[in-house]
Amino acid sequence: MPARAFPALLAPVLLTLLALSGRSAALIVPITGWTPLNGDANFWADPSGQCVMREERHGQAFPQFTTPDDARSFAVKLQSSLGRSVSNVVTQPVDRAGNWGVLAAYDYQQAGVKYRVSQLYLSDRGVLRTVTGSSAAQHSPACVSDMRDFIRYLAN
Template sequence: MRRFLALLALLGGAAPALVVPLRGWTPIAGDASRWQGGGGECLIREMRHTQPFPAMPTQQRATAVANRLRASLGKAGMGEVTTQPVDRGAAWAVLAGYVYEEAGARYRVSQLYLSEGGRLRTVSASSAVGTVSPCAASMRDFIRYQAQ
């Protein structure tokens, strides 16, 4: 997997509506692909990319992708990188966790990499490093267990 996969997931793009079943969470500016909770302390964003991303029908395939993604994120300068395959029923996805730094601020990110119609789709959750708001735990649980 190429290094730009990780960077592409951080860039903006058009995305259809995402349902975030978390109490008190609202779409940002009416855009149902971007949600905020905890008074803006926590953000969830869904993005659909044009980049090919084949389905992962087995845990072994998802593990291989997770390992390549971990290396790519590390090379892209992300800190505290972890990746793991996650079961999503009919297929597998990859869950990544890392710390991203921008303009002197550090953000903890949980990001789910999915294949949808052979294209990359990501669902990302982020909050400032050190955020103790209950929204941080609930959004990470949503990404890890519910987002599809």
Template sequence: MPLRGWTPIAGDASRWQGGGGECLIRETRHTQAFPPLATQQAATGMANRLRVSLGKAGLGEVTTQPVDRDTTWAVLAGYVYEEGGARYRVSQLYLSDGGKLRTVSGSSAAGTDSPCTAGMREFIRYQAE
């Protein structure tokens, strides 16, 4: 369980909701190669490439930064996307898991000040591994 009081969605241990469904966290394991980021410099380079890629994908307000994970580095991205006329703010952590990409994504409606958003973003930024 990512956060106290959060519940799995339909019994799926990779998808969680908090704040009565106002915030969502999803972990996704990809088949795409993603070598470990051993240095801050490598993570910064990946963050810069990711920022360009997400911008080209049409996402708004894109930010990226390297984040320290004890013995390795990860990349944290933030962006806004639109779907069905609604805007969502996303925090997404990109990690190497055995040389494959794993993401931990948190989302909530853009402009929402739900109490779950700060805890969700803090979890993704500092605790998700």
């Protein structure tokens, strides 16, 4: 399976999580050489195709976290829920200009290939929006560090 394969695991996990627990333009990836795939400004790849990022708006209600404690509480639920279907799950709250999101990192296996995934959960006017990046776990391409830093610090 090529590194461009993108995990399609999120819908059932998100529905479970949402039971527990300003409008944006398309994602802009300010990483040199990254381009939208097939002209889709919500799906980006590095020049080698070894790292991909996708922004999705899920249409499900998602709370706006205004304190780190609210985000941390969701992060704990997310870690527990994701841990049922993926491995090596780590979550943490992340500050986005006074609002809070949750960052998750985990390993996901598909068709015999293990992927390392970084995923940011944000509220966009009360609706879930995610920014997800992945790459094959057995490789350590140069794009991984830039992708993870973008998701961790810049994706908004």
